[in-house]
Structure formats: structure tokens, C-alpha cells
Amino acid sequence: MNFSRIEASKIVESSAPSLRLQLYVVTSTANSLDAVKQNLPEHRAYLRDLEDRNVLFGAGPLWTDDGQYFEGDGMLIYRATSVEEATAIAQADPMHTSGARTFKVRPWLLNDGSITIRVTLSEPQRSVI
Template sequence: MPSWNTYKAEAQARGSLAFELFVVISTPAAAPEAIKENLPDHLAYQNTLEREGSLAFAGPMSDETGTQMQGMGLIIYRAASFEDARALADADPMHVAGARSYTLRRWMINEGRISLSVGLSEQTASLA
């Protein structure tokens, strides 16, 4: 298996974007009451990271059937390094309190499309 840096360099040499983000999968580690108790601080923290530009996306995920919520969350950080991303995840009030645990992974984005539509006179914006 090649190292991450080797793989990234090879992807870039092939013309791939090789844009790196960091993915956190956050799972319940305590009773639902502990999660609810820490939710306001967690959301405030996410808000701060969003304003600072460190938070790309975040939100809850369903179970495998797509019909039930099980408390799992997905957080995608912009960070300079794996260590910086870990520091962001470690500082999340949910993780600090032990209400949730997490796994952290590097994510290399090579393909895809994001569309942003801004209606100036309507003062609207949509992301697709």
C-alpha cells in the first residue's frame, strides 16, 4: 500500500484534483441525555468553526435503511494537517464530555460537482 502522500502525488500526476479534507464520523458514547445536554455547546462550536472556515459540512446521518436516526454524525473539516483536524475534533464539546466518540479519516476529493446559484435581485442562494 502506498503512503497517503505518495497516493496524493500520483493522483495529482494523473490530473485529479486531490483536494484533501478530513472526515469525522461521530457516534454516541453515552446516554441520549448526555448528547442532548451537550448539543447547545456542540452546535455553538460548529458555528464558530464554520465562521472561521474550518468546517466544510456537518450533520446527522441515518441508519443503513435511511429511515431511522441513530445519533451518528458526519463532520467534514478543512485543516492544514491530520493533526490539526484531530485537534478540531478533540475540542468538540461532545467529544470533550465523552457523550460521543469519533473516528477521523483523510478524504481525497478527486471528482464531483457543486453548484451554487445566487439570485441577486431575489436575495436567494441555493446549493446543489
């Protein structure tokens, strides 16, 4: 297959300024499901702190392709100013510092969608934004 590439800056330029939001997606791959389970409390506390600081846009486990099982992988989306900052945030996650998971960071330009109510999943907080 022959795929074309478009420079990211060209896509940003063509997006309406009010619609674009630069985020960073972290795919987190399990090295050991047992290690993931052991580090889950510290990982969840770290995510709650990121939520409190408005750094975490969203996070959660990834199921197997059939939607039936969890094998330890997850995805996180950060608000950051650069790939380097997002990488530093991911590196500090107890899942990654412990070696339970490895990760990859990719920039993601969110062009479409809306959020009208904020519900902090780890706490019973709600607010309109």
C-alpha cells in the same frame, strides 16, 4: 480476502493538482443518545464558529442503515493542515469534550466534485465561490 495497499503519496501524485483537496473526515459515535441531546446546542454553536472560520466543510447526523432513525452518530468534514490539527478541532467539540460521543479522524483526498454556491445551513447566508 487479500487486499493490496497503495501509499497515499502515490495517489496524491497521480491526482491533477487542480482537482485535489485534502480534507479530514471525523466519524463521531454516540456513547449516549441522552448526552448527545443535552450537548446539541453547544455542539451546534461550535459548528457555526467553524463555519464562520471556513474550517467546517460539512457536518450532519448519520441515520441507521434503513434510513429511519437517528442513534446519535454523526460525520464532520474539516479543512485542516494535518491529522493532528483535525484531531485538535474534533477534541474541542462539546460533543467530544463532554463524552457524549467518541470520534475517529481519517484523511480524505477529495478528487472529484464541485461546489458552486455556498449556503451556510445554520444562517441564512449564501455566496458564490
